[in-house]
Amino acid sequence: xxxxxxxxxxxxxxxxxxxxxxxxxxxxxxxxxxxxxxxxxxxxxxxxxxxxxxxxxxxxxxxxxxxxxxxxxxxxxxxxxxxxxxxxxxxxxxxxxxxxxxxxxxxxxxxxxxxxxxxxxxxxxxxxxxxxxxxxxxxxxxxxxxxxxxxxxxxxxxxxxxxxxxxxxxxxxxxxxxxxxxxxxxxxxxxxxxxxxxxxxxxxxxxxxxxxxxxxxxxxxxxxxxxxxxxxxxxxxxxxxxxxxxxxxxxxxxxxxxxxxxxxxxxxxxxxxxxxxxxxxxxxxxxxxxxxxxxxxxxxxxxxxxxxxxxx
Amino acid sequence: xxxxxxxxxxxxxxxxxxxxxxxxxxxxxxxxxxxxxxxxxxxxxxxxxxxxxxxxxxxxxxxxxxxxxxxxxxxxxxxxxxxxxxxxxxxxxxxxxxxxxxxxxxxxxxxxxxxxxxxxxxxxxxxxxxxxxxxxxxxxxxxxxxxxxxxxxxxxxxxxxxxxxxxxxxxxxxxxxxxxxxxxxxxxxxxxxxxxxxxxxxxxxxxxxxxxxxxxxxxxxxxxxxxxxxxxxxxxxxxxxxxxxxxxxxxxxxxxxxxxxxxxxxxxxxxxxx
Numbered sequence: 095x096x097x098x099x100x101x102x103x104x105x106x107x108x109x110x111x112x113x114x115x116x117x118x119x120x121x122x123x124x125x126x127x128x129x130x131x132x133x134x135x136x137x138x139x140x141x142x143x144x145x146x147x148x149x150x151x152x153x154x155x156x157x158x159x160x161x162x163x164x165x166x167x168x169x170x171x172x173x174x175x176x177x178x179x180x181x182x183x184x185x186x187x188x189x190x191x192x193x194x195x196x197x198x199x200x201x202x203x204x205x206x207x208x209x210x211x212x213x214x215x216x217x218x219x220x221x222x223x224x225x226x227x228x229x230x231x232x233x234x235x236x237x238x239x240x241x242x243x244x245x246x247x248x249x250x251x252x253x254x255x256x257x258x259x260x261x262x263x264x265x266x267x268x269x270x271x272x273x274x275x276x277x278x279x280x281x282x283x284x285x286x287x288x289x290x291x292x293x294x295x296x297x298x299x300x301x302x303x304x305x306x307x308x309x310x311x312x313x314x315x316x317x318x319x320x321x322x323x324x325x326x327x328x329x330x331x332x333x334x335x336x337x338x339x340x341x342x343x344x345x346x347x348x349x350x351x352x353x354x355x356x357x358x359x360x361x362x363x364x365x366x367x368x369x370x371x372x373x374x375x376x377x378x379x380x381x382x383x384x385x386x387x388x389x390x391x392x393x394x395x396x397x398x399x400x401x402x403x404x405x406x
Numbered sequence: 407x408x409x410x411x412x413x414x415x416x417x418x419x420x421x422x423x424x425x426x427x428x429x430x431x432x433x434x435x436x437x438x439x440x441x442x443x444x445x446x447x448x449x450x451x452x453x454x455x456x457x458x459x460x461x462x463x464x465x466x467x468x469x470x471x472x473x474x475x476x477x478x479x480x481x482x483x484x485x486x487x488x489x490x491x492x493x494x495x496x497x498x499x500x501x502x503x504x505x506x507x508x509x510x511x512x513x514x515x516x517x518x519x520x521x522x523x524x525x526x527x528x529x530x531x532x533x534x535x536x537x538x539x540x541x542x543x544x545x546x547x548x549x550x551x552x553x554x555x556x557x558x559x560x561x562x563x564x565x566x567x568x569x570x571x572x573x574x575x576x577x578x579x580x581x582x583x584x585x586x587x588x589x590x591x592x593x594x595x596x597x598x599x600x601x602x603x604x605x606x607x608x609x610x611x612x613x614x615x616x617x618x619x620x621x622x623x624x625x626x627x628x629x630x631x632x633x634x635x636x637x638x639x640x641x642x643x644x645x646x647x648x649x650x651x652x653x654x655x656x657x658x659x660x661x662x663x664x665x666x667x668x669x670x671x672x673x674x675x676x677x678x679x680x
Contacts, residue, residue, distance in 0.1 A: 122644035125412045153640050153648040158458035164647045311458050362641035366415055
C-alpha cells in the first residue's frame with residue numbers, strides 16, 4: 095500500500111500534515127504522536143522577531159467550530175532554528191515552516207535564513223492570517239500581492255514553496271492561479287474564515303481582537319468546495335484542510351482534488367487523531383482496492399447516472 | 407527535549423454522579439490509569455459524549471482519587487459547577503455514560519514538609535485541586551489550614567472530608583450564612599499578620615480576582631504562594647496558545663506563557679495581574 099505524496103520536490107510518507115498554529119512547534123506533541131509517522135509538521139507561523147500575540151480571550155467555541163485570534167504569538171525564526179529544529183530533526187519530522195512577513199522583504203529574509211537551516215523541508219507562506227493587521231493577509235487578499243510574495247520567495251530558495259491561501263476572497267481559484275504562475279510548488283488551502291461572536295448579555299465581543307478565524311467541522315463543506323474549484327484551476331498539487339477530523343473527511347478532500355491534507359482543530363480535541371485517520375484511510379484503500387493513494391486524488395465523479403435499483 | 411510523560415486518553419465510564427447543590431456536582435469516572443498517575447494540581451481535558459457540540463475538551467482539576475478499601479486506585483472524580491455546555495452535560499450525566507478524559511496534564515503543586523505549614527485558599531469551585539493536595543501533604547504530616555470561601559453556606563462542600571483529614575477550616579461566605587461574612591482574604595490577611603516569622607506556603611485556587619488578592623497579600627506578608635489559574639484552554643497540550651497568562655520576565659518586562667504547560671500552577675509573584 096503506497097500512501098506517499100509528492101509535492102514538487104517535497105516527498106511525504108503519507109498525506110497527513112499537522113496544520114500551522116494547531117500543533118505548536120511540533121515538539122509539544124511528541125509525547126502523544128511519533129512525529130516521524132506524520133506526513134509533515136507545519137510549524138506555528140513565524141516572523142523574523144518574536145511576537146506576543148493578542149491578549150486573551152483568544153479562542154471561543156462556536157457550533158461545530160471555534161474562533162481564534164491568537165495574533166501569531168511566536169518565538170521568531172532564530173529561536174525556532176536554535177531551540178526547536180534540532181529536536182524536530184532528531185525525531186525525524188518532515189518540517190514545513192510557516193512564515194509570515196509584515197513586508198515582502200521579511201518573507202524573503204525568512205526564506206533565505208530557513209534555506210540555510212538544516213532540517214527544513216519546505217516553506218509554507220502565510221499570506222492569509224485573518225488576525226493581524228500588518229502584512230500577511232494584505233498580500234493574500236490581492237492577486238498582485240499573492241504573485242509578488244510567491245515569486246520573491248521563489249527567487250531566493252530551492253525549498254518547495256507552499257503559499258497558504260485565504261478563503262476570505264470571492265474567487266479563491268484566481269488566487270491559486272497567481273500562486274502557480276509565480277512558481278509555487280503546491281498550495282495550501284484554506285486558512286480560517288473571518289468571523290465573530292458576541293456575548294448578548296454583556297454585548298461584548300467574545301474575542302479580545304473582536305474578530306477571529308473560524309475553523310473546525312463547521313467550515314469543512316466550504317473548504318471542500320474551494321479545493322474542488324482550485325483543482326480545476328491549477329496543475330500544481332493542493333494541500334487541503336478545513337475541519338478534517340476523520341478518515342472520511344480526509345478522503346473527501348482528496349477526492350475533491352487535494353494531494354495531501356492538514357489536520358488542525360481536530361488535533362486540539364484528540365492528539366491521538368493521527369493514527370486513527372491513517373488507519374481509516376488504509377481500511378478505505380483495502381475496501382476499494384486502491385494500492386496507491388495518489389490515484390484517488392481528484393477522482394470525484396460528477397457524471398450523470400441512471401437511478402440504480404438496489405435490493406436490500 | 408520535551409520529556410513530558412505520554413498523556414492517556416481514556417473513554418471513562420461514569421460510575422457515579424453526586425449533585426451537591428443546584429449547580430455543583432461530583433462526577434466519578436473509571437479512569438484508574440490517569441488517577442494513578444496524577445499529581446496534586448494537575449488537570450484532565452474532558453469531553454462528554456461524541457460529536458461536535460461541544461467540540462473542544464474542557465480542563466478540570468482532578469478532585470479525588472478513588473480507591474478500593476484495599477487501596478487499589480479505581481478512578482477519579484471531578485468537581486464541576488454548571489455554567490456552560492460541557493458542565494451542563496457533566497451535571498446531567500448518568501451512570502454508564504462515557505466521558506473522554508485526557509491526562510494527567512500540567513505542572514503540579516510543589517509540596518512542602520514540616521515544619522512548614524500549608525495554607526490552602528479555596529474559592530468556590532476552586533476547591534477542586536485541594537483534596538489531592540491535602541492527601542499528599544497529609545502523607546508528609548504537613549499541617550494544613552484551609553481558608554474556604556463561597557457565596558453561601560450551601561455551596562461549601564466536603565467540610566467533613568477535610569476535617570477528617572485534620573485540616574483546620576476557616577470558612578467565609580459572602581452572605582454570612584456560614585462562617586465569617588465576606589471574602590476569604592479577610593481572615594487570611596489577619597492570620598498572615600500573626601504568622602510573621604513562621605514558614606508558610608500558600609496554595610490558592612479560585613476566581614482570578616481572588617488569586618490576585620491572595621498573591622498580593624502573600625507578597626506583602628513575605629510568604630510564598632502558589633496559585634492554580636484557570637484560563638480558556640483549547641487543547642491542554644501547548645498546541646493552540648489560547649490559555650496564555652502574562653508572567654514577569656527575569657530581565658524585566660512581561661511575556662505570555664501557556665498555562666497548560668507552564669501552569670496551571672504558578673508562583674503568585676511571577677504573574678502580572680491585569
